[in-house]
Amino acid sequence: MSFNRVFRIVVALLVLLVGVNITNAQKLTEEKLDAMAAKYALQSFPMLKDLLSIPNDAIYPEDIEKNIKWCEKAFGDRDFTTTRIETSTVPLLLAERKVKKPKKTVLIYLQIDGQPVDTSRWFQKDPYIPALKMKNAEGEWEEMDWSKIGNYDDDWRVFARSTSDAKGPAAMFLAAIDAIDDNKISTNFDMKVIMDFEEELGSPRLPQAVIDNKELLKSDMLVIFDGPMHITNKPTLVFGARGIATIQLTTYGPIAPQHSGHYGNYAPNPAFRLSQILASMKDDDGRVTIPGYYDGITIDAETEKILRAVPDNEKEIQDRLQIGSTDKVGRYYQESIQYPSLNIRGMQSGWINEKARTIVPDWARAELDLRLVLESDPERLISLVKKHIEGLGYYVTEDTPTKEERMSHEKVASFTYEISYQSFRTDYNTEIGIWLKEALKNAYGADPIMERMAGGSIPISPFVTTLDIPAVSVPTVNRDNNQHSPNENIRLGNYRDGIKTMIAILGQKL
Known part of the structure; x- marks a missing residue:
């Protein structure tokens, strides 16, 4: 075979390979992501209901064990290997999935436990029996038969403990894994998913567990799927937490x-x-x-610019809270939480x-x-x-x-x-920030809202300080979710879009 013929064959193969890569990239257009998210949201509703039905108050270890076993099976069924990281109370659970020639290792944090419940203040039979609800003509939440979820409206909600904080995001993540697997969307990074079952107790055993398992948890960056989106309900990235x-x-x-x-x-x-x-x-x-x-x-000029870039409407925030005045620690909301x-x-x-x-x-x-x-x-x-x-x-x-x-x-x-x-905070222009920003821009056609600091707290600083890695939160749930309170809920439009967000991130090359 002549050199020219060999050369032409090689070029043809390269063109073919490039064509395959372009095809893979085209699968993650905004339209494709919308269609996939819609499909896998519907497909995952039974899983969401199943997960929410397991009591998960961390003061009851026997209930937490049921949650751990559920997660072991759910991740095992998706080709993750799972490892229990033992502590003096309940373990952390690590789920790992590797790829050939990974460019990076991404650690992903999920919270599975929830706040205690006061059943007398929930407007349903049981906080651990998920209820599908829509607003009636009087503006009150009215329960519907669960079977109607197949034809859901974006503003319908599922009410149950931990719908938003934070079993909802865990179910979104599993649905996103199903989507990338079924559609053969490749990732170029290894995944380590750490599941916390004592977050609502303050994760008291987490710091030592991270120190004792530093090599096992070794990663390049940390993504946290937790917390509510900006009050506008637009795609959001949060670069720190108190x-x-x-x-x-x-x-x-x-x-x-x-x-x-x-x-x-x-x-x-x-x-x-x-x-x-x-x-x-x-x-x-x-x-x-x-x-x-x-x-x-101190709030210097650069920090002021970052804080002012968040599109808060102070009057709207006060209207939602029904407060006639605010504390004067900061001049506006974003400054107050610094x-x-x-x-x-x-x-x-x-x-x-x-x-x-x-x-x-x-x-x-x-x-x-x-x-x-x-x-x-x-x-x-x-x-x-x-x-x-x-x-x-x-x-x-x-x-x-x-x-x-x-x-x-x-x-x-x-x-x-x-x-x-302690608190953590990551600079916007780190590799993880650029990666996540591009993924959300690809998914929604616009830059996400970038917040320097969240008001809430998540136990991330042990990972940041011990593993020496940057961390960014990707919130997906509606802000008016009654987090930590009776009648916690998740908006179904947010649930679907959360799956879309996670597919976009998992499919975004590092």
Whole structure:
């Protein structure tokens, strides 16, 4: 065979190969992605319902085990190998899938556990029996037969615990895997999917698990499929999240509740004392009054430009929250979440409502949370709060005070805290940011909204710091999903588009 003939054959083969690559690329046009997402959303609804039907409150390990087994089977059926990363309570689950000649290894984070439920405040039979609902003429959510989901409207919703936070995104991811497999869409990176079953407890075992399994988890970048999209419900990328720490503060009165007629005006009321402490921590504009609390935070011109690029409508945000004014920590929403927060997440003393009684309570308790940012050291912030309380004349102990402590100090309080995890933040122009931005632009025909920081917290900093990798969140769920509250839900249009987003990312070459 002549050289020229061999050359022509080689050229023809190259043209053919290029043609195949173009064909593969054409499969991920916006129109193709829309069609695939629609198909695989419908196909995956039974899977979504099945997953949501498994109770997943992390304080019940026997229920978590059912979720772990479900995930092992779901990922195993899709050619992932699974490994349990044992901890002192429940394991993390790692699912891996490799390709030939990978360019990178992408770690993907999914949360499977959910918040506790108060069944009395859910408008359905059971939070773990998914309910399909649409708004009726009066604007109220009305339950429909599940069989109607095959002809769903985008604004219909599925109500169940963890629909949005975050089993919905997990089901989207599995549906996206089915789509790329069935349509032979190749990836050029290895996937490691880490599933967290204690996120709503603050992932207390996660940091050590990452340290102990550093080589097993070794990756080049981290994608987090969690959180709500921008309030406009447009494609969103979030490049950071605040960390979280918690404080339990208790003040003390008489050793047991006392008749308010006999001992009112005599026995100090711990609820009033607690209220005075808490009120002293913030001014009327909602700013923390403790000196040094915001030290280290600066909003320079470049940061200001990034924050202002997010298309927030401040009036619309306030209208949705039905608030007539805002705290003045920042001048606008995006700026406000660049600072550490100090929040009262719950208070208790005595009895209220139909159980109210005329007593001087024996104790009063507040649960606080501090949302952290990169520039603030959580130990320093907690120390500032404790010193502030001591400065108000309180003897502060870590334990329930003894009789001797009660009798020898005018004001007594107990103070305990826990640091769950720190904040993380990734620059926009890193490889992961460019990759994800291109994938979403290809899927939706426009650049996604880019947020510097999310207000919520996710336990990502152990991965970022221990594995030394950048991380970006890809939120997919509707913001009005009642996250952490009764009647949590996911909008079906978001569910389908979430699948579309994930197909686009998995099919985008690194």
